[in-house]
Amino acid sequence: MVLTAEQHHSNIRIFVSAHKQATFPKGESILPMQVGAAHATTRFPNTLHDDEGENISAENPRYCELTAQYWAWKNEDADYYGFCHYRRYFDFTDTPHKENDYGEIIDSYIDSRTIAEYGINDKAIAHAVDGWDIITTPLNDVRRIGGFSNLKQHWDADEHLRLNDLRHMYDILCERHPDYKMDADAVLNGRTAAFCNMFIMRKEIFFEYNEWLFPLLDEFAMTTDFSKMDMQTTRTVGHLSERLLNIFIAHKQRTGADWKIKRLQCVHFLHPEPNAILEPVGQERGRVVPVVFAADNNYVPMLTTTIYSMLKNASTNRMYDVIVLERNITDENKRYMRQFFARFSNALIRFFDVNRYLAGFNLTTSNAHISIETYYRFIIQEALPFYSKLLYLDCDLVVNGDITELFDTELGSNAIAAVPDIDFIGNLNMKNGERAEYVHKQLHMRDAYGYFQAGVLVMNLDRMRKIHTVHEWLEIASRPGYIYNDQDILNVECEGLVTYLDYSWNVMHNCAGRIAGVFDFAPASMYKAYMQSRNTPKIVHYAGFDKPWENPWCDFAPLYWSYACETPFAAQMVAAMSGVERPAPPEHHERAIAEDSPMRKYVDVLAPVGSKQRELLKVIARKAQGKR
Known part of the structure; x- marks a missing residue:
């Protein structure tokens, strides 16, 4: 397909949330953003910052990458708004790639090879986005992830997520939007959802979504006691938004929106960190x-x-x-x-x-x-x-x-x-x-x-x-x-x-x-x-x-x-x-939900998604939950 001049100049903005430095693909439509910048001790010189303009950067510990979404909503004008993470991007090509049980393509580095292979560039992005209303990651079946019967069980299986918080959000949603109850029941009792808080939307839909989403999250945050929560449970607001995205789309489609929805595969890069470059020590030559x-x-x-x-x-x-x-x-x-x-x-x-x-x-x-x-x-x-x-x-x-x-x-x-x-x-x-x-x-x-x-x-x-x-x-x-x-x-x-x-x-x-x-x-x-x-x-x-x-x-x-x-x-x-064996590192049970969860980095190193070690962890987790 040959892109038209209009397609070549589509105002597409893909915001890449990052709380640590990474290798970022280049492109006018790719905008890296440091999230939680209000709390950061170091400001990234090569990104946008979510604490500039109208923002909720200070809420990043609870709202996660949603602080980038809020910033884009309030400060940026575009035809399409999209969101990825510093280690997760859409595969913008038409070529299917092998994925693991979490619905992710696993690769190593963000470099010229992978950028070309997955089309993470302006031309491929314009080609993939044109003509669609919404793009998300593929719908993944939680039975495939861990043998869960529905999304509520999937939520409850995480040791850091509380089922009463999901119920609290459900009650807020049903009170504010009674017509969403049917869709919330269908999604939460169902087995499939798009995860990772990655999506691309036309401007009109994006604004409607945010006007619906943030009041719900804000009410939850105001009526929930976070004072004794651990770090990961504190991020519950970010987790909730993943479920709410699926409920929002399900409701709009059921009530006649008839949006054209596309599902693009998600690429998970195990090593998104910048390529290290050593500099001379700066001492006198010869010494x-x-x-x-x-x-x-x-x-x-x-x-x-x-x-x-x-x-x-x-x-x-x-x-x-x-x-x-x-x-x-x-x-x-x-x-x-x-x-x-x-x-x-x-x-x-x-x-x-x-x-x-x-x-x-x-x-x-x-x-x-x-x-x-x-x-x-x-x-x-x-x-x-x-x-x-x-x-x-x-x-x-x-x-x-x-x-x-x-x-x-x-x-x-x-x-x-x-x-x-x-x-x-x-x-x-x-x-x-x-x-x-x-x-x-x-x-x-x-x-x-x-x-x-x-x-x-x-x-x-x-x-x-x-x-x-x-x-x-x-x-x-x-x-x-x-x-x-x-x-x-x-x-x-x-x-x-x-x-x-x-x-x-x-x-x-x-x-x-x-x-x-x-x-x-x-x-x-x-x-x-x-x-x-x-x-x-x-x-x-x-x-x-x-x-x-x-x-x-x-x-x-x-x-x-x-x-x-x-x-x-x-x-x-x-x-x-003397024959004393080094103790094995402690194992962690982890779900592919929170992008920048502190626990993720340890699990990804010890047992990368798609590896035999990861499969063993899943078996252990199922046994711990009484599953076969």
């Missing part, structure tokens, strides 16, 4: 030593130990920009780490979420002791565009020397500085020929005796950027067949562009007796250099399955624990080593 790590939340104790060992032995004449690439480290653990490292006035600890970079790539590892985090180093060159050189360190090591000496290594035009991998090279000399065959068939290296260990790297980012883009690195990493994953890839792609470091900068410990069984097969000069480095190691690397936090008798374990015992996570490490 900053950037050091990058990659870890997940489970590895925080080991990560902290490694960073601590590094900073404890580092020169006090330099500034250290410590950057942790991560996906799921909790805010609590980040806070503990920042507090602990505050003792080092010349160090800055920063965290960078890599989720967006890795989306769409099938990254797996071939060894149980190698985690997905190993691939994070491939994104460094793009995530940190302001650095031309930096250090990358694994988290299963301790730094026993001054890291500035390593950083100051001259690379020239080489891409990498690293220590030769005596384990890999020792295998090359074995009679079975398995490693030599792997090099021949998979790696195709010209001289595999130059293979380096990638747990300690000095990286020339300018040179790395010329070799491959981040997308190209990750595409290569997605290919099967590698034994040592990213380490193999770096060796293949950087062959001939390596500066070799002294063995003392990456002394691999004697995991499973490999010194006598593997290392001693390496060329004699290499073996001798390794053995000498064990006497004065600058970095000890616990590469392999035998880790000091699991086996305190492993090689160099006392050195490791001399640092680990001084960190705030020492007790956790000892407990884990």
Whole structure:
């Protein structure tokens, strides 16, 4: 369909309610709005604010996203008024997408791909809206959500919603509008409704709806005691409006409005937060030593130990920009780490979420002791565009020397500085020929005796950027067949562009007796250099399955624990080593009703909608309610 000039210039306003910063799609018809701005300590610079003009922003704790709806009603002139949330948008395309039991399409990020896929742009919005009177989310059957027999039972199942509040609103509605009783009974005793408080209406309908809705909500608010309610029950007014929207439409249709109603799917973005961008630390050029790590939340104790060992032995004449690439480290653990490292006035600890970079790539590892985090180093060159050189360190090591000496290594035009991998090279000399065959068939290296260990790297980012883009690195990493994953890839792609470091900068410990069984097969000069480095190691690397936090008798374990015992996570490490399992986080039963309910963020992280974990929570909830 080709849009007419009139359609192209339709005055459509889709207000996107947000109580936290997010990625907002661009468009003249898309207007992000900070809700509850009257209570906010920080004003968003890139949104409208619901406390300007005629407003009820102060009522946001009770009225939720309705404060944006009220603001639009009183302050904006449009042909169509629509409402979405910072993590939920309409799918404005004509293409059906798979949805979960809550009637939601689940996706990860708001980016160019998803904006195009779901038509969240002016042209697609105009196409979808033209000719319709009302647009809502699809009617969802509460039997599908949780086996509920009707909307009243669905309401009552929420531990924070009280059935007498729903009855109170019902009484107010029937007293003010007796002709709505039949429709209220039909909706509340029925099984289907449009949820999420998302809709688009023609101006005349929107104004009629608000003139009917807000007096009802205001009377409820004035005649209800909120003083002893918990935070979520306080939001009852917002919950009620969802039911009232369905009752309003049902009544108007029954009494002859004959509106053209369209149902558009709802897209729920699990990660609507803005794409993190790191900035330069702003220190004098040449004084900053950037050091990058990659870890997940489970590895925080080991990560902290490694960073601590590094900073404890580092020169006090330099500034250290410590950057942790991560996906799921909790805010609590980040806070503990920042507090602990505050003792080092010349160090800055920063965290960078890599989720967006890795989306769409099938990254797996071939060894149980190698985690997905190993691939994070491939994104460094793009995530940190302001650095031309930096250090990358694994988290299963301790730094026993001054890291500035390593950083100051001259690379020239080489891409990498690293220590030769005596384990890999020792295998090359074995009679079975398995490693030599792997090099021949998979790696195709010209001289595999130059293979380096990638747990300690000095990286020339300018040179790395010329070799491959981040997308190209990750595409290569997605290919099967590698034994040592990213380490193999770096060796293949950087062959001939390596500066070799002294063995003392990456002394691999004697995991499973490999010194006598593997290392001693390496060329004699290499073996001798390794053995000498064990006497004065600058970095000890616990590469392999035998880790000091699991086996305190492993090689160099006392050195490791001399640092680990001084960190705030020492007790956790000892407990884990003793077989004490970490308690599981508490489970929450949650319904897809309140968009910005505080409980939602915990449930969405622990059990995303549509996941197996979510289904388990639903089973538990049904049993708790006496259902099968």
